[in-house]
Amino acid sequence: MEISSTMSCRAKSRINASFTVKVRGVDAAGKDYEEDAVLDNLSASGLYVRLPRNLEIDAEVFTFICLSSGHSSKTAPAGVAASGVVVRSEPQLDGSYGVAINFKRYRLL
Numbered sequence: 001m002e003i004s005s006t007m008s009c010r011a012k013s014r015i016n017a018s019f020t021v022k023v024r025g026v027d028a029a030g031k032d033y034e035e036d037a038v039l040d041n042l043s044a045s046g047l048y049v050r051l052p053r054n055l056e057i058d059a060e061v062f063t064f065i066c067l068s069s070g071h072s073s074k075t076a077p078a079g080v081a082a083s084g085v086v087v088r089s090e091p092q093l094d095g096s097y098g099v100a101i102n103f104k105r106y107r108l109l
Helices: none
Strands: 002-004 014-016 020-026 032-042 046-051 060-066 079-091 097-108
Touching: 020 046, 046 079
Parallel strands: none
Antiparallel strands: 002 014, 014 032, 020 032, 020 060, 032 046, 046 097, 060 079, 079 097
């Protein structure tokens, strides 16, 4: 895990970590989706993740960031549940989309 100290344009520090994240919402084509992905970075105000689909700016999404690597089937994984809004969705060279999500609410579980 690496904490970025580059604060030139950002109000919050970024944590570059490979936590898994589940993203759920409606894509740019109007279809419901649920995707599992790996975070590129995380801050107190949002996250950045690469997804195989384009999301509309201002689209509302739900995310669950899994903070535990191992859990039994009897206990839920530790994580952060968050609702947020897409603030950026950019096509990448590999065909995926880099999606920035700004948190509206979050809760540690």
